[in-house]
Amino acid sequence: MAQVKICGLREAVHVDAAVKAGAQYLGFVFFPKSPRAVTPEQARALMAEIPLGIAKTGLFVDPTDDLLRDTLAHAPLDMIQLHGKESPDRVAEVKALTGLPVMKAVGIAEPADLAALIDYGLVADMLLVDAKAPKGSPIPGGNGLAFDWRLLVGRKWLRPWLLAGGLTPANVAEAIRLTGARGVDVSSGVETEPGQKDAALIRAFIEAANV
Numbered sequence: 001m002a003q004v005k006i007c008g009l010r011e012a013v014h015v016d017a018a019v020k021a022g023a024q025y026l027g028f029v030f031f032p033k034s035p036r037a038v039t040p041e042q043a044r045a046l047m048a049e050i051p052l053g054i055a056k057t058g059l060f061v062d063p064t065d066d067l068l069r070d071t072l073a074h075a076p077l078d079m080i081q082l083h084g085k086e087s088p089d090r091v092a093e094v095k096a097l098t099g100l101p102v103m104k105a106v107g108i109a110e111p112a113d114l115a116a117l118i119d120y121g122l123v124a125d126m127l128l129v130d131a132k133a134p135k136g137s138p139i140p141g142g143n144g145l146a147f148d149w150r151l152l153v154g155r156k157w158l159r160p161w162l163l164a165g166g167l168t169p170a171n172v173a174e175a176i177r178l179t180g181a182r183g184v185d186v187s188s189g190v191e192t193e194p195g196q197k198d199a200a201l202i203r204a205f206i207e208a209a210n211v
């Protein structure tokens, strides 16, 4: 069974669909430039019915200590996802500050980008192997772009990892087969437009990840 993270949830009906379909991670975006951004108070309400055992993951982009503290004061997160330019030292600081496991996203476009996964594997609890955002994009992820999955064939890292970037119900099974990923993360691929999740697409994605 592949582990699935559904990211960028903003409505209870989609949280419910993801929980019932068997997602192991649910992502809430605390980055104002994203069309999926929620406030800590909105996230808290969305999290109320999430069963124990599903990791409520807060997505941040180069967060300040204050943003992390303020968010955690309202929203009971289980994991932090760092999706900006955080250095390995900053990853370690965020772990110490929050007391939570940290998943660090690394953008991949070419073989040289893979080296960062070794460095971050020394400090992060999990790795998120995502497509590198196009130049000029206002958001460093959630762009619905895939990278060349063949770059990952035969690679191993120190930490568990999720594959992300342009995954959809139509391509996720092939992505898992090719890369050997044990977990996948999706945002745009289960939406009808940026920020608008779709319950049927969420169910189709989780089903396809587990064929």
Ligand SMILES: O=C(O)c1ccccc1N[C@@H]1O[C@H](COP(=O)(O)O)[C@@H](O)[C@H]1O
Pocket (backbone or CB within 6 Å): 007, 008, 027, 029, 031, 034, 035, 036, 059, 061, 083, 128, 130, 139, 140, 141, 142, 143, 144, 145, 164, 165, 166, 167, 185, 186, 187, 188, 189
């Ligand atoms: O989803 C967002 O809006 C977002 C904003 C800023 C950083 C990351 C974001 N999403 C993450 O990006 C990847 C891939 O998304 P997609 O499936 O290609 O749309 C995923 O890990 C999201 O968690």
